[in-house]
Amino acid sequence: MVSIRNKALQYLGRRDHSRQELAQKLAIAYPESSAEEINAVLDDFIERGWQSDARFAEQWVYFRSQRYGQQRLRHELQEKGVNSELIADALLQAIDNEIDTARQVWQKKFKAAPIDHQARGKQLRYLASRGFSLNVIYQVVGEADEFDGYNDDIDSI
Incomplete structure (x- = not known):
């Protein structure tokens, strides 16, 4: 013992x-x-x-939310046996900056807006694999598209 x-x-x-x-x-x-x-x-x-599972969940979210989205963090904490209420409380701190985090992850990996549908799909899948929600992913990649005029090209087709 x-x-x-x-x-x-x-x-x-x-x-x-x-x-x-x-x-x-x-x-x-x-x-x-x-x-x-x-x-x-x-x-x-x-x-x-x-x-403390609550302290563990808060620290886990704090350190990993710089690279991953809420869906992935929730899944990881569930695998580690943390109560769903504690997970929800811990994830509240990551809600505010999830779009900024996704934008940083996207910029670090790609640095430029997608040039075609294949590149766009690759970028969308990458962010999804990092655990970001579809709304956040479309917002981040959509901002890049608008900045580089990608959406204008698609609309003219």
């Missing part, structure tokens, strides 16, 4: 973990331990404030 506790502290010393993620790591590190022993350690950590 002491070694489980020490290992959990070691994991949390590196970065915050969700309860599920920490339980999985401890179960792998100590296969002879029962789930009750691991849960007892985790319950103690939560009671002391050493582990």
Whole structure:
């Protein structure tokens, strides 16, 4: 039990973990331990404030929202076992700057508006793979199209 506790502290010393993620790591590190022993350690950590799914979700969103959209962040947090209410609360901070983030990600990758339908599709798919919503994607790529006159060319066809 002491070694489980020490290992959990070691994991949390590196970065915050969700309860599920920490339980999985401890179960792998100590296969002879029962789930009750691991849960007892985790319950103690939560009671002391050493582990918090809410804090983990906020930090996850803060650091990863610079490169990814809300859909991807939501999916990643769900995979890590974070409660959907905590996810929604954490994502509130990323709502305001999602368009700016998508614009920065797009500019870093492409630097120019699409020249044809194939290039436009590639740009749309790239932003979608980063977890941005369709509204945000169309807004970012649409701004680039308007800036370079791409929409004018399409309308004249």
